[in-house]
Amino acid sequence: MTTLAWTRRRMAFGRFWSVFRTRRAGVAGLAVLVFAVVMALIAPLFIDESVTSVLHDTGRPYSGPGVDSVIGRDESGRSILELIWWGSRTSLLIGFLAAVLAMVIGTVIGIAAGHFRGWFGALLMRVTDWFLVLPSLVTALVLAAILGGSMATIIVAIGVTAWPSTARLIRAQTLAVEARPYIERSKALGAGHWHIMTRHVLPNVAPLLLASITLEVASAIVTESTLAFLGVSSNKTSWGTMLRGSYDWNAAANGAWWYIVIPGLCIVAVVMAFTLVGRALEAVLNPRLR
C-alpha cells in the first residue's frame, strides 16, 4: 500500500516535472536558485564570519577587480566576493523565514476566513483587508524602527506586513474549493471542519502556497534590502546592508562600481529566479491558470 502510494507520488512528481520542464524560464530560475541556496549552505565549509571583519585579511580599500580580489574590495578593503557569499546567507535566511512567517499567518487566517462563514470569517477578512491596505513597506519601516533592528525584528516586520496578500489568495482559493461539490459530498459523508480544512482545502491550496511562497521570498529579499537601505537592518552582512554600505561610503563617486553593481545584481538575479520559479509553479499548479 505504502510503496504503491510512493510510486504514485513519484509519478505525480514526474508528471509535474515534465510539465514544469517545458517552462524554460522557470527551469533557468530554478537553476539559479538552487545554485544560490547551495552556495549559501556550503559557505561555512570555505569561509567563515571573519570575512566580514574589518581587521582580517583586508586589502586596499576600494581596490578594483584584479588578482588580489576577484571582484574588488569595499571601503574597508574586504573582498566583495566573500562578503556576497557570506551575506547571501543572511539575505536568503531572512527572505525564507519572513516568507514562511507570512505564509503561516496567511494560510491559517486565509483558510479560516474562507472556511468559517458568518461573523468569524467576516472579522478575519476585515482584519486581513485592513492589513492589506496598509502600505507594507511603510509599516515594516515603522515596526523595525520602533522595535529596533535585529534579525528577528526584521523578519517579524516583513512577515507581519506581507501575510495579508497570501491570506487573500488562500481565502479566495478556499472559497473556490469550498464551492466545489466534493466539499458538499464530504459534509454529507459526515466530515467536520477539521477534516474539510485539512483533507480538502489544505491539499488544494498547497500547490498555490508553494508558488506563492517562492514569490513571497522574492519580495521579502527586496524588502529586506530596502529596509537596510533605509537604515533599519539586521546588523548582519547581507546584500542589502552591503548596498547600504556602498551608499554610505559613496562608492559611486569613488568609482567602486563593483561595490554597487554586484550586490544589486545578486539581488536582482536571486529575486528574479524566485519570481520565475514562482510564476512557473503557479502556471503549472494553479488549475485556473492552466
Place this chain on the structure above:
Amino acid sequence: MTTPLEAAEPAAAQAAGPGDERPAYRGTLRYAATKVGGALLSIGMVIIGTFFLFRTLPGDPVRALAQGRNMTPEALDLERHRLGLDKPRFEQFIDFVTGTFRLDFGTSYEYKRPVLDLIWDRLPATVLLAGTALVIAVGLGVWQGTKAGWRPGSRFDRFSTGTSLIFWSVPTFWLGLLLLMAFGNGIGPIPGLFPTRGIESVDAPDGFAYVVDVGMHMVLPVLTMVGVVYAQYLLVMRSSLLDEVGQDYITTARAKGLRDDQVRRRHAVPNALLPTVTLVFMRIGFIMGGAVTVEAIFTWPGLGQLFYRAVKVPDFTLMQGTFMVLCVSVILMNTLADVVYHVLDPRVRSA
C-alpha cells in the same frame, strides 16, 4: 400573456425613465455607503493601532524632544504636561482620538511645527510624483500588457514580460541610485542630463519654463518609480486579457465579423481593464512605499521624504502623523477603487 409579476417589473424600470438608472444607482449608493462604513472602521483601526504601536515605544518622548540638550527637571515636567504625558493612558488615548479627529496630530519634535501643516505642505509634491508615475506606469503597463496578452508567446510578449520581470526584481533604491549615477552625473558617453535633487531649481523661472524645469526634475524619480511599478500592471493586464480571450463572447465577437483590433479594443481590453483598475488602487500602498525610497534618494519634498526623515531622527509624532495619513489615504483610495469598480462593472453593480 403578462402575469402580474412580470408586468410589475418593467413598470418599475420604466418609471425610472430612459437614461436614468435609479435602481442600480440606488444600489451603488447603498454599496458606497457600506464601503465607506468599512473604510471608517478601518480608519478607526488605524488610529487605535497607531496609538498602541507608538505607545510601546521605548524611551521617554520628552527627552527625545530635548534632543540631548540640557533641560531642567521643571522644564521636562512642563513639557510632559504640555504633551499630556502625565495623564493616565486611557485619557491619553481619548485625547489622541479626539485630536486625530480634529486633525491635530501634534507638533513635530523635529520641525517644531504642527504635523498637519507639514503634511499639508508636502502632499502636493507626492501627489505630483506618485500621480505622474502611476499614470505613466499604468499607461505603459496596460499598453504593453495588452500587446503581450493579445499575442502570448510572441517576441514582443517574451521581451516585454521579461523586461518587466527584471525591473520588478530590482530594488527601487538601487534602480534610483543607478539612474542617479547614469543620468544625473553622467557616465561615459551619457551626459548628466537631469537634475538629481528636488522638485525645482532654486532660481526657478516662471511660466512655461517653470513647467519644463519641474518636468526635468521629475524625470529621474518618475523613471525610478515607473520602472519598479509598471511590471505588475503589465502582468495583470496580460493575464486578465488572456482570461478574457478564452471567453466565448470573444468568439461571438469574431463570429460577428469584427476585425481583430475591433475585437480587442471593443471587447477584450475594456473587460480586462477592470481587474487592472482595481489593482491600480489596491497597490497604492505599494506606490507609497516606493515614494519613501525615491523621495529619499532624489530629495523630493514630499510625504515620503517627510516620513523617511521622521524615521531617521526619529521624530515619533511626525512619524505617527505621517503614518496615519499614509494609511488613511491608502484606505480611502481603496474604498474609491471599490466604488469605481462597482460603477464600472455592471456585474458587480447589482450583486
Place this chain on the structure above:
Amino acid sequence: MTETQAPAEQEQATRTTLLEARDLHVSFASRGRRARAVDGVNLAVGAGEIVALVGESGCGKTTLARTLLGLERPSSGSVRYGGAPLAYDSRALRAYRREVQLVLQDPTGSLNPRHTVYEAVAEGPRIHGLPDEEKVVAEALSRAGLRPPERFFHRYPHELSGGQRQRVVIAGALALSPRVLIADEPVASLDASVRGEILALLLRLRADLGLSALVVTHDLGLAWNIADRVAVMYLGRIVESGPVEQVLTAPRHPYTQALLSVLPESPERVVLTGEPPDPTRIPGGCRFHARCQVLASGRAEEAGVAAKCRSELLEVLPAVPEAQTACHYAALQ
C-alpha cells in the same frame, strides 16, 4: 446494453416511512429579501422506495434535498428519520449521515481531483472510523459496477469517464451502507448514452440492498424510468404527488400538465410564459395562478374558481402515498 430488472409489484401502502419532511420551511436572506426556497413541504420516503422530486429550476428541489441531509437548517418544520426528528449537534448529524447519503449532479466536481478513487471512496469509512477499510471500499466499488475494484483504486478522477466517476461517487455513498440515497440530478451532466446505466444501477441497488432513494430531477422521463412515486414541486411547495403511473399519465395539476406537455413527443404543448418563479416574491392565492394556463384560458373562470385561485391559499399537501394535488380547479373534478 445492460439488463435492468423490473421489480416485482410492490405493496406501497405497507412500506414504513423512513425519511420524512414535516411542514418544512427553509428560507434565505437574498439581496435584502427573504427567499422562501422551501415553503411548507410534507414528503415521505418509505423503505425501499424510490421517490422522484421534479420541478422547474429554482423551485427549491436542491434546497429540500440538502435540508433532508441536515446540510441546511429548516427555519421551521422538521426532518424526521426513522420516526425521530433530526438533531443538529455534530454527533447526531454524523450518525445520521451514515444512514442517509448524497449523490450530486456533477460527478467530476464531486470528486476531489487530488484524491484517488480509493481515497474518495474511503473518505466516508475513515470519517466514521469503520474497520476493514480496504474491504469496504472494494465491496462498494464492485457494487457500483466498477469491477474488479482493485483496478480502479489508484486512478485519479481525471483518468475516468463521466459515468465511471458517477459510479465512484455512488460507491463512496455505498461504503457507509446507507439506507437512503438522496440523488440530486444524478445524471443531468452525463451523456445520454451513459444515463441509463446509472439509473439501472440505482434500481439494482434498491433490489439488492433495499435502498430507498429520493431522486431530484427535472426530467420526467427519468421519473418514469425508475421512480415509484413522484412529487411535483412548484415554488417551494409540492403541488402534486402520487404514484408515477397515475401522476404522469393522468396529471391533474395544470403545472404538471404543462410540464408533461412540453416533452417532445406530446401532441399539444402548453408553453408557460413568464419568468421562472422567484422565491423572494411568492404570489398570494395559489402560487401558480400567475402562470396558470387553466386560469388564463378562462376555464377556471367558467368553473367559478378564478377568484379563489387568485386569493385563497391552498392547504399544504400531506405526506401520503396516494395521488393528491393542490389545485382549486382540480379539486372540483
Place this chain on the structure above:
Amino acid sequence: QDPGAGKKIVRMGATQSVDSMNPFLAVRLISTAVHRWTYGFLTVPDSKTLRPSPDLAESWTTSPDGLTWTFKIRQAKWSDGKPVTADDAAWTFNKIMTDEAAKTANGPAVENFASVSASGQDLTIKLKAPQASMLDNPIPILPKHVWEKVTDIANATGDTYPSVSSGPYIATEHKKDQYIKLTANPGYWRGKPKLDELQVIFYDNPAAAIVGLEKGDIDLIGRLFPPDFQALTGKPNIEQWNKQGRRAAYLQINHGATTTDNKPVGDGHPALKDPKVRTALHYAIDKQKLVADVQGGLAKPADGSIVPPMYTDFFWEASGDDKITFDVAKANQILEEAGYKKGADGVRTMPDGKRKLEFRFSIHTDTPVEDKLAEYLTGFLKEIGITLTTNRLDSSKFTEETGVTGLFDIAISGWSVNPDPEEVMATHLCSRRPDANGEGGGTESFYCNPEFEKLYQDQLKELDRPKRTEILKQMQKKLYTDAPVIAIYYPNDLEAYRKDRITSITSIPEGNGLIYGGSGYWPFFTMDAKATAASGGSTGGGSNTGLIAGIAAAVVVVGGAAIFLARRRKGAADERE
C-alpha cells in the same frame, strides 16, 4: 530669462536640513550657521586669532570683580531700517532667561546671568559668578520690534521673509528641506558682502550632493564625509579643502555612573571602574588604523584629550610617560597583572572570576562611521580578551542611556569645540550629572573629580589668557590620564568648492582655517564669485538646457506616438484569426 543672470550667486550644498529658522529653537549646525550669517552677535571670533573681537558690541568693559559687563552696541541698522540698540540685545537675553521655550537653543549661555539691562547703546550684564567665556556668547541678537510680537516661541517657525537682520545677509526665501536663499544686506555695517546671493541647497542623499558639485549645481559643500571628499580628488575645477577641524571624537566610558547625590545609576560593567582596565583599553586602540581606515586618513590620531589641535592655544598633547601609544602586549600585560585572566574561550573574566569582560558599545543608529568604528573596536578589544557588542540606539535613547540613566559600558561621543573650550570642559563637571530623580544633566562622562572641579573654577576666574590656557591644559591632562573619556582622533574639516565659480574665499582662521565648518561669518562675508552668465550657464541645469531637453523629449514622444500609430494601421491590415 534667468533671473540670476549677472549676479554673483554662490550655492552651498548641505546634507543636514534646517530644524528651525527660529534662533531660539535652532540647534543644528546648519541652522546656527545661517543665523550667524544673518544676525549680529555681541562678539565674533577674530578671523586670524579666533580671539573674541567686536561685532555688534563695539567695545566692552568689565568690573574688577568680573561680575558686571558693559557692552557698547554699535550704531547699526536692522535691514528694515530701524536702528540696532542695546534694548534689542537686552530683550533677546531676557527672553531666553524668562521664557522656557526660548531656552531651547541657548539656555546654558544665560544660566550665569543675573540680570541684563539696556540704556541707549549701553548693555549691562550682571553675572552670578565670574565667567571668562563671557566674550564667546553664542546668542544672536534679535530685533525686538519684530520678535516681541511673537507670543508662543515654542511654535514660532521664524519663517518670515525677508527676515529683519543685522548680519551680512538677509534671509529672503526658505523652502523647507529644499533651499534657503540669503541675499546680501546692503546696509550691513561692515559694508555689503561681495556676493549678491548665497543659497543653501539641501540634499538628502550625499552622493547626489557630490554629483551636484561636480556638475556645478552647487558651488560649495562643507563638512564632507571622508569618502565623499576623496571622491572629489582630481576632479576638474574642484578645490578640496582639507584642514584641521574643530571636532574631537572620543569614547565615553561608564566608569561608575552616579547622580548628583553620588548614588550609582545604570548598569555599567564593574571592570570599567578599574582605571587599569581603562588604560588597557586605551593601549589596545590603534588610533592610527582608525584614522587610516575609518576616516580615510583625513584625521589626526588623538594624543590629547577633548580639545582639537586646531586651537593651538588650548590644545594639550600627551608626551613622555603620560603618552599612551598602541601596544597590545602592554594592554594584555596590564590586564593580566590586574588579575583579569583569560578563560578558555579567550575572554577575560573579572578577578573574582564571576563576570566576563563583555562590554556593550553604544552608538547611534544610521551613522556609518560609528558602525565602522564599532567593527574596528570590536576587533581591537578581541585581541586583549574583551568582547564588545554593538548597541545601536536612536538619538533620544542614546542620549538618555549614555547621559542620564547610565545604561551603557562604552559609548561613542564627540564634541565640536568652540574657540573657547570652557563649554566642553563644563560637560565633565559633577554638577552636570543627572539629579536623584534622573532629571537634568548634560554630562559627557558622568565624571566627578574634585581636582577637575577646582581647576574649572580657577579658569573661570582667571582673566589672564596665558594662565587660563595653562589651567585648561591641566584639565585636559586629567581627562587623559583618568580616562573617563578616551579621545580617538580629531577629524579634519573637509570641504570643497568650485574654483571656476568661487574666485576668492577667506577661511577662519585665515590661511589654514575652516570655511563652512568654522564658526562665524567671515568666509561667507569675504567670499567672491564669478557673476552668473547672462544665459543659463552652469547653474542648476538652467532653463535653456531644460527647454532643449524638453523639446527633445516632446519630439521623441510625438515621434514615438506617430510610429506607434503607423504601425497600428499596418497591424490592422495584416490580420489573423
Place this chain on the structure above:
Amino acid sequence: MSLLELDDVSVTYRIASGEVPAVRGVSLRLEAGAALGIAGESGSGKSTLAMSLLRLLPGDARVTGKIRLAGEDLLTMKWGRLRAVRWAEASIVFQGAQHGLNPVRRIGEQIAEPLLVHGLAKPEGARKRVAELLDQVGLPSWRARSYPHELSGGQRQRVMIAMALACEPRLIVADEPTTALDVMVQAQVLTLIKDLVASRDISLIMISHDLSVLADVCGQLAVMYAGRIVEYGPSHEVFHDARHPYSKALAAAFPTVGDPVSRMAPKGLGGDPPDPMQLPGGCAFHPRCPVAVDACPTLAVDLWPAGDRRTAACVHVKEAS
C-alpha cells in the same frame, strides 16, 4: 445548388501530446430553408464542426476538405470577404448563452454591433432594429438597456437568437441552444427557433445530444460518433427507427412517458466514450457495440444507403442492402 455543402471536412487539433482528430471526413448538404440536426455524445466533434463553418476555430486546429456556402469556398476565402460573410450570411448561437454575451456591455449594443460593423444600419436605425428583434424573440424592448446578468438563462438565449437574426443571415448554426436550460424554458426557446426558421426561410443547423429535441425541430438528422457521421436521414425515422446501434442506444436513452416498455427499465450504453487520440480501428464504435461482428474491428466504414434518403455506417446496414 445547396446553400451549404461540406465535402470531406476533417478537423485536427494539434496539442502538446499529439494530434486530436476531432472531425474525420464529414460530408453534408443543406438546402436553403431546411433544418439539420446534429446529435452525438460529448466529444464527438459537433461543436468543432460548427465552428469550422465560420472558420472560428483556434489557431491550433487544421481544417481540410471543402466548405461551400452558397457556392463560395469558406476555407480559401479572403479575410475581408470572410468577415463580410460572418454573421451577415451565417450566424451562430453558442452553447452557453451566458458566456456568449459580453458581460459588461448592454445587450442592445451587442445586438446592434453586427449591424453597425457590416454597415447595414446607422446607429439610429440600429436602435429601431434592436427593438424589433427583441420583440421577435419575445422580449420587451426596454431590455435593450439591460446587462446580460440581469436576464435569466432563457432570456439570454433569446438575446443570442435575436443577435443571430440581426443581419438576416441565410444560415443559423445553433450549438446546443437549450442545454443547461430548464424544461419549460427549453420548450420556449425551441418553439421560438422553430417558428423563426419556418417563417423566414432561414436554414438551420442545430446541435444537441438530445435526439428527441432534434427530432422535434429538424427535418434531417445526422448522428455523429467519434468525429464521423454514423447515420443520416429524416429525423423522425432516425429517432424512431435507427439503423446504427449507436443511434439506437441514443434514441432509447430518452424514454417516452407513458410507454410501459421503458417503465422501470432505463436503457443505456455500456463502455466508455472513445478517446479521440486512440480511436479503435475499423468501426470506431465496435468496442461498445452490442451487435458487433468479427469484421467490425477491421472494417472500412462508410455511409451506406439504409433506406429512402437514409444512410448509416454500420456493417449490418451494408449487409442488408
